[in-house]
Amino acid sequence: MASRTPPRFVPTLTEVVPGSAAPPAGEKLNEEQLVHRVMQRVDLTLDKRLREAIASVVLEHSRQLAPALREQIEAVVAKAVSEAIAEELGVEGGDPETQR
Template sequence: MRTSKPTPRFLPTLTEVVQPPHAPEPPPQSPIDTDVMVARVMQAVAPHIENQLRELVADLVQEQLRELSPRIQHDLAQMVRAAVEGAVAEMPVPPSR
């Protein structure tokens, strides 16, 4: 069991408010160099952006090729037909018997 001590007749009292010491001022920050910051960010994200850009460009090229393929085939067939017809027209006509 705890025995309680008698309370002293006069207790000291705090008569002065003590302020904590002021924290030292942080050193002034140097101005941010925007160009350096942009270069760092670009260096960090460039590999990710490049991969995504490659995939996007590849998809766009494939889509354009799918759309252009029938037209290219048609134009190629016309050029071949014109070349063959021109070659046939230039052939000498065999003499009649």
């Protein structure tokens, strides 16, 4: 079988792939390159970790708010039902807001 040449866009073992983990042997990184590489590594994990942290905080706050929200919703629904019943029964006295 004859040896095939890979397509131009496929990296080979002798090419440096952008974003690879280690510099070629014997190459020293300058400060700018080092900062860039460190930032790339941070970017890879920061997004995921921030999402997890934010989700945890939102979930905890939602759990703490649930009883107060439920109480407020129950009060609003009870008032709306009372007002609707009063209007349907034709309760005298004008504005249902003043009949508390």
